[in-house]
Amino acid sequence: MRTSTFLMSIIVLVAIMCKNVVNGAIAEGGWMTYCQDKTKAPEGALFACFRSNDGGIHYNGRDLTSSVIYSNPSKANEIAVVLQGHGASAKFWTNDHTVQVYVKDGSSVNYSIKPRQGEGRVNSSVYSSSDADVVIGK
Secondary structure, eight states, X not given: OHHHHHHHHHHHXXXXXXXXXXXXXXXXXHHIXXXXXXXXXXXXXXXXXXXXXXXXXXXOGGGEESXXXXXETTEEEEEEEEEOSTTOEEEEEOSSEEEEEEEETTTEEEEEEXXXXXXXXXXXXXXXXXXXXXXXXX
């Protein structure tokens, strides 16, 4: 009986610790924490801010791997993509572009903006937390 109580206590403790690690990786406050006032973002957070000039921003949950997309509550064409480390990625699209965001080497946020019709220039770069919003379209 003591062994099972001890094991259950260990399991609960590990679950609490894991929850705190995840909470530390993605802060509460959504878009405002990451893009409105970037000083509120947790130190070392992996994120990128985007603004679409070519329509709304759309995504499917299955296109998010260890990542979250937060929308600006007052402007649906502005988002924060927050990634949780190596292997994390997110894909979303606007009227005319598809955007892929991913973590490379565990510490840099990379993005690629491609025309949906396959014509035009592909814009690929690295995002730094001090950068302005990445503008999609016109």
